[in-house]
Amino acid sequence: MFTTGAKLLLGATVASLAGTVAYGVLAEGTMGTIGLVSATVALATLAGIVIFTRDANVFADEPDTFDGAAANAARPGASMWPFALGLAVTTMTLGLVTYPAIFILGAILFVAGIAEWILQAWSERASADASHNAEVRSRLAYTAEMPVAAAIGLGIVIYSFSRVMLGVPSKTSTIVAFSIVATIVLIVGAIVGANRSITAPKITALFAVAGVALIGGGAVSGLNGERHMHEYETTAYFAEKDECGAEKTYADKHASQTVAGKAGSVEVILNPDGRLVHRKPGDEVDRVGAMQLPRSNPNNLLFRNETNEDRRLVIDLAPDYEGSPPRICSMLVEPGGVQWLTVNFAVPSFAPEITEIGGYRFQVPGVDSADLEVVVP
Amino acid sequence: MNGHTNHDRTIWVGSHDAHTLDAVSAVNPRRRRRIPGIAAAVGAAIALSACATDAPQDTWQPAGENAQKIHDLQWPVFLTAGIVGVLVFGLLAVTVLRFRDKGQSMPEQTHGKPVIEYLFIAIPAVILAAIAIPTVGVVMALADTDDTECVINVTGQQWWWEYDYEVEDDGTICGFAPTAAEAAPIVTSGQLVIPADTKVLLRGTSRDVIHSYWIPRLNGKRDMVPGRVHYLRLSSETPGIYAGQCTEFCGLSHANMRMETIVLEPDHFQQWLDNELEPYTSPEEGTLAAAGESTFITQCSRCHQVNGLVDDRGTDDPDDDTLVVSYPDQFVYSGAAPNLTNLMGRNTFAGATFDLLTDECRADVWEADPEVFGERYLAGVTEDCLNEIELREWLRNSPAKKPMYADAEMLTETDGKTRGMPYLALSEDQIDELIAYLLERK
Ligand SMILES: [Cu+2]
Numbered sequence: 001m002f003t004t005g006a007k008l009l010l011g012a013t014v015a016s017l018a019g020t021v022a023y024g025v026l027a028e029g030t031m032g033t034i035g036l037v038s039a040t041v042a043l044a045t046l047a048g049i050v051i052f053t054r055d056a057n058v059f060a061d062e063p064d065t066f067d068g069a070a071a072n073a074a075r076p077g078a079s080m081w082p083f084a085l086g087l088a089v090t091t092m093t094l095g096l097v098t099y100p101a102i103f104i105l106g107a108i109l110f111v112a113g114i115a116e117w118i119l120q121a122w123s124e125r126a127s128a129d130a131s132h133n134a135e136v137r138s139r140l141a142y143t144a145e146m147p148v149a150a151a152i153g154l155g156i157v158i159y160s161f162s163r164v165m166l167g168v169p170s171k172t173s174t175i176v177a178f179s180i181v182a183t184i185v186l187i188v189g190a191i192v193g194a195n196r197s198i199t200a201p202k203i204t205a206l207f208a209v210a211g212v213a214l215i216g217g218g219a220v221s222g223l224n225g226e227r228h229m230h231e232y233e234t235t236a237y238f239a240e241k242d243e244c245g246a247e248k249t250y251a252d253k254h255a256s257q258t259v260a261g262k263a264g265s266v267e268v269i270l271n272p273d274g275r276l277v278h279r280k281p282g283d284e285v286d287r288v289g290a291m292q293l294p295r296s297n298p299n300n301l302l303f304r305n306e307t308n309e310d311r312r313l314v315i316d317l318a319p320d321y322e323g324s325p326p327r328i329c330s331m332l333v334e335p336g337g338v339q340w341l342t343v344n345f346a347v348p349s350f351a352p353e354i355t356e357i358g359g360y361r362f363q364v365p366g367v368d369s370a371d372l373e374v375v376v377p
Numbered sequence: 378m379n380g381h382t383n384h385d386r387t388i389w390v391g392s393h394d395a396h397t398l399d400a401v402s403a404v405n406p407r408r409r410r411r412i413p414g415i416a417a418a419v420g421a422a423i424a425l426s427a428c429a430t431d432a433p434q435d436t437w438q439p440a441g442e443n444a445q446k447i448h449d450l451q452w453p454v455f456l457t458a459g460i461v462g463v464l465v466f467g468l469l470a471v472t473v474l475r476f477r478d479k480g481q482s483m484p485e486q487t488h489g490k491p492v493i494e495y496l497f498i499a500i501p502a503v504i505l506a507a508i509a510i511p512t513v514g515v516v517m518a519l520a521d522t523d524d525t526e527c528v529i530n531v532t533g534q535q536w537w538w539e540y541d542y543e544v545e546d547d548g549t550i551c552g553f554a555p556t557a558a559e560a561a562p563i564v565t566s567g568q569l570v571i572p573a574d575t576k577v578l579l580r581g582t583s584r585d586v587i588h589s590y591w592i593p594r595l596n597g598k599r600d601m602v603p604g605r606v607h608y609l610r611l612s613s614e615t616p617g618i619y620a621g622q623c624t625e626f627c628g629l630s631h632a633n634m635r636m637e638t639i640v641l642e643p644d645h646f647q648q649w650l651d652n653e654l655e656p657y658t659s660p661e662e663g664t665l666a667a668a669g670e671s672t673f674i675t676q677c678s679r680c681h682q683v684n685g686l687v688d689d690r691g692t693d694d695p696d697d698d699t700l701v702v703s704y705p706d707q708f709v710y711s712g713a714a715p716n717l718t719n720l721m722g723r724n725t726f727a728g729a730t731f732d733l734l735t736d737e738c739r740a741d742v743w744e745a746d747p748e749v750f751g752e753r754y755l756a757g758v759t760e761d762c763l764n765e766i767e768l769r770e771w772l773r774n775s776p777a778k779k780p781m782y783a784d785a786e787m788l789t790e791t792d793g794k795t796r797g798m799p800y801l802a803l804s805e806d807q808i809d810e811l812i813a814y815l816l817e818r819k
Contacts, residue, residue: 264605282522282578282608289546292562294532294539296705296712297584300604322707346712348682351702377541377562 003054009047016040077124081117088113116141157211160218167221244314244329246366252332259302259338266293268341268362268372269304270311276362276372290373298344305333307367313339315362315374318347318354345376433620434593441613442576443519443596450515454508461504519597519610524576527551529569531581531609533588533601534711535627535796536634536781537728539566551575553647558654564682565653565722566715567729570639572646573616579609584711585796589625592638598624613640616747618754620729629780630797635729645751652755652819653719657685660817669814672807680705680714680798683818710782710794721758721819727779727798731767738762757819765812772808774800 002010020036023029088110095103123137124130168174188206192198243249267279269286277286293299303313314329323346330341349359354376364370432438439448529551532539542550542563550560551572571577581590581601590609591598599609613619623634641649660666673681674688678701687698706712720726724734724742732739738761742753767778776783781797788795803811 264602264607266606280580281606282525282528282580284523287546290544292530292541292543294530294541294582294584297532297582298604344712346704346706348702350684350700352700375544375562377564 003050006047006050009043009050013040013043013047016043077120079117079120081113081120084109084113085117156215156218160214160222163218163222164214166226167224169227244312244327244365246311248310248332259340262302265300265302266291267302267304268313269306270313270364270367270370271306272308274307274364274367274369276313276364276370278372290375292375292377293343293345295348295376296344296346298342301341301343302338303330303333303341304338305335308335309366310334311364311367313341313362314365315343315360316357317343317345317360318351319357321346321353345374347376349374349376433618434622436593438594440615440617440619441595441611443610443612444594446515446518447597450511454512457504457508522578522608522610525578525610526575527572527577529571529577529579531569531579531590531601532584532713533581533590533623533627533634534584534713535586536623536630536779537566537715538569538588538590538623538634538636539564539713539715540569541565550650551577551646553643553650555654556647556651558651558656561654563650563653564684564716565719567635567725567727568618568637568639568723569611570641570646570649571611571613572643573640574614574643575612577611579611580606581609582606584713586627587625588623588627588634590621590636591624592619592621592636594619595638600625611638613638616640616642616645616750617745618743618750628796629782630728633728633730633779635725637725637729639754641751641754645755648755649722652722657683657687657718658817659687660814665810665813666817667814669810669812672810673814674701676801676803676807677717677811678703680708681717682714684716684718708794708799710791710796714798717815717818719819720815721763721817724754724758726768727771727775730779731771732764733758733768734762735764739764758816760816763812763816768812768815769808771798772801772803772811776800 016036017040020033020040023036024033088106091106091109092103093106095101095106119137119141123133123140126133126136165174165178168177192203192206264281266281268291269277269279271277271286275288277288278291279286280291301313305311310332312330312332314327316327317324319326324344328341328343330339333339345360347354349355354360360374360376362370362372362374436444436451437448439445528543528545530541530543532541540563544550544560544562545552548554548560550563552575553572554560569579579590579599581599582605583601583603585603587600587602589598589600592611595611595613596609599607601607617640619638619640621636621638623631623636627634660670670686673683674686678686680703682703683701686701688701689698703714705714715726721733724739725731726733734742738759742750745753770778775781775798777800779797781795782788782791783795783797783799785799
C-alpha cells in the first residue's frame with residue numbers, strides 16, 4: 001500500500017505540519033502560517049492521491065498488465081515541445097518587461113506548445129502500433145494545424161511581397177519589376193507543366209528557392225524602408241495660405257485632372273469666352289443669372305473648364321464663421337477637365353457679413369469676366 | 378397511397394366527442410369550418426378598403442397631368458395582370474379539383490410537349506413586350522423637363538421638407554412677378570404652394586439621409602439623396618390640398634414626415650407670393666405679441682429665421698438695429714430649421730404632421746370646392762381658427778410630441794446637435810407670448 005512515493009509525501013506532510021505548528025506558535029506571523037498551512041494541505045492532497053492510485057505501480061506478479069500497458073509499448077519519441085514551451089516562457093517574460101505584443105506572442109506559443117505536447121504524449125500511448133499512433137495524431141491535429149499554417153504562410157508571402165513592392169524606388173519600376181517576375185513565373189510554370197520528366201524534389205527545390213528569395217527580398221526591403229510617398233493635399237481650405245490663385249501650387253501637382261461627371265450634380269462651367277454659367281439637373285440650357293443653392297447643405301458642384309488654360313474655381317465664404325473656412329477653391333483644372341468642389345454655405349446671402357463682401361460669388365483667378373453670383377436663401 | 382385520402386378524417390370524426398388524446402391534439406372541426414369565413418371577411422375588408430372615399434393619398438385618383446400618365450399606364454397593366462392571375466389560378470383550381478386522387482389509375486407519364494412550351498414562352502413575351510412599350514414611353518415623358526414653367530427647390534431633412542423658390546433671371550418667381558416688393562427667394566416648409574395649370578419642376582436634395590418626395594395624386598415618388606440633385610415634375614389643374622408623405626425610411630420620425638402640395642389659381646398664387654414677400658412688421662408695442670418678439674429673439678431665432686426681424690432691444694437709434702440671422706447649423710444636425718416668417722400662412726406644422734387649424738376650420742379648407750379653396754387657404758390661420766393646443770404642446774416639449782433625437786443624452790454621435798427641435802424648458806408665460814407673436818406671422 002505504501003509505495004516509496006507515498007512514504008515520501010506522507011513524511012513531507014508530517015514535517016510541514018510540524019513546521020507549521022512550530023512557526024505558528026513561535027513566530028506568530030500570519031502570512032507565514034497561511035503559507036505553511038497551504039503547503040501542508042497541498043502535500044497531504046498529493047500524498048492522498050499517490051496512496052489512492054498506488055503510485056501507478058504495477059505489481060511484479062502481474063506481468064501481463066505491465067507488458068500490455070500502452071505506456072510500455074514504445075519509448076516516447078523525441079519532442080520539440082518542451083523546448084518550444086521554454087522559448088514561450090522566455091518570450092512571455094521578455095514581453096512583460098518590453099512590449100505587450102511580445103507577451104501575447106509568447107502566450108500564443110505557450111498555449112499551442114502545451115496543446116501539441118499533450119496531443120503528442122496522448123497519441124504515442126494510443127496503441128502499441130506507432131504508425132497508427134501517428135495517424136490518429138495527424139487526423140486530430142491537422143484540422144487546426146493546416147489552416148493556421150496556411151494562414152501564417154500566406155501572411156508571410158503577402159507581407160514580403162508588399163514590402164518588396166513598397167521598397168522599389170518608384171511606381172513605374174514596381175510595375176516593370178513585377179511584370180518581369182510575373183512573366184518568369186508564367187514561363188517556369190509552362191516549362192514545368194510541359195516537361196513530364198521533372199521530379200518532385202526538383203519542384204520542391206524550385207519552390208524553396210523562390211520562397212527564400214521572396215522572404216529575403218521582403219526582409220531587405222522592409223529594413224530599407226518604403227519609398228517616398230507623396231501626400232495628397234487638397235486646395236479646398238487653402239485660403240489662409242493664399243493658394244487659390246491662378247498659379248499651380250504644390251497641392252495641384254498630383255491632382256488627377258478630371259473626374260467622371262455624373263448625373264444629379266450641379267455644374268458650374270467656365271465657357272470658352274471666359275464666362276461662368278451654371279446648369280442644374282433638369283435644366284435644358286446653361287444659365288448666366290444668379291444660381292440659388294440651399295443653405296447649410298454640402299452642395300456638390302462639378303467645375304468644368306472649357307477654356308484653353310488651367311483654371312480653378314474660387315469662392316469667398318463668411319469671413320469669421322465657426323466651422324466654415326473663409327474661402328475655398330477647386331484644384332487647378334486642365335482644359336476640358338472636370339473637378340468636384342463641395343461648398344457648404346452656413347450663412348444666408350442676406351446676412352450682413354455676406355452683403356459686406358459683395359455677396360457669394362464664384363470667380364476664376366486670372367479670368368476677370370468670370371463672375372457668378374450665388375444666392376443662398 | 379391510393380384510396381387512403383380520407384384516412385385522417387376518419388380518425389378525426391371517430392374521436393370527435395371522445396376524450397381521447399386524438400381529440401385533444403386535433404384541430405377542432407368547428408374552427409375548421411370558421412376558416413373560410415375569416416378568409417372571406419379579410420378579403421372583403423381589403424376589397425372594400427379600396428372603395429374608401431376619404432383617401433387623400435390615392436394613386437387611383439390622379440389630379441394632375443403626371444399622375445394621369447401613370448394612371449393611364451397602371452390600369453391596363455393591372456387589368457392584364459389581373460386577367461393573367463385569374464386565368465392561372467382558375468386553371469390551377471380546375472386541375473386540383475378535377476384531377477385529384479380519387480383512386481383512379483396513374484395517367485401516362487410523358488416528358489416535354491414542345492408546342493405547349495413554346496406557347497408558354499411566347500405568350501408571356503408578347504404580354505411583357507406589350508406592357509414595356511407604353512411603360513418606357515411614360516418613364517421618358519415623366520423625365521421630360523423642357524416645358525418647365527417654374528422651378529422650386531425641395532430639401533428633405535429629418536423630419537420635414539423645406540421649399541425655396543428661386544428668383545428667375547427675368548426677376549419672376551415661378552413665372553410670377555411680385556406686385557409690390559422686389560423678388561427675393563421665398564423659404565417655406567411642409568406645404569408646397571404651386572400655381573394651377575403650371576408645369577412645376579421640383580429640384581430636390583437632402584441634408585442628412587435619403588428621403589423620398591411623394592404626392593400620390595400628382596406624380597410618382599422621387600428619392601432625395603444627400604449630395605445629389607434629383608428632379609420631379611408636378612402640376613395640377615384643380616385647386617386643392619394634395620397630401621403625401623416621405624416614402625424612404627429616414628429614422629425615428631419617418632412616419633411624421635409628411636407634406637402637402639397646395640394648388641392655387643394663378644391670381645391666388647399671385648396673392649400668396651405677394652404676401653410671402655411682404656416686409657416684416659413688428660408687433661405693436663406693449664402687446665403680448667411684442668413681448669413674444671423678444672422672447673423669440675432670445676429663445677428661437679438662433680435656429681429659426683424670420684425674414685426682416687431686427688433686434689432693436691435696448692437702443693433707440695433706428696440705425697443701430699441688427700438684422701437677426703439664424704445659425705441652425707450650430708445646433709441642429711441637419712443644419713436647418715423651418716423658416717417661420719409666414720408660419721400662419723400654412724396650416725400644418727412640424728413636417729405637416731400637426732394642424733394649426735381647429736377641426737372645423739380645417740374641414741372648411743380641406744373639403745372646400747376648388748372654386749372657393751384658394752380664398753379659404755389664403756385666409757391662413759386666424760385667431761378663432763388657431764388650434765392652440767397643438768402649438769402649445771409643441772412649444773412646451775416638442776420631442777414629446779414628435780419623436781426626435783433631441784434628448785441631451787443621445788447626442789454624442791452628433792456632437793451635441795439635435796435631430797429635430799429640442800426641449801427648451803419654456804415657461805407658460807413665455808409660451809403665451811410666443812403664440813401671440815407667431816399668430817401674427819402671416
Ligand atoms: Cu424622410
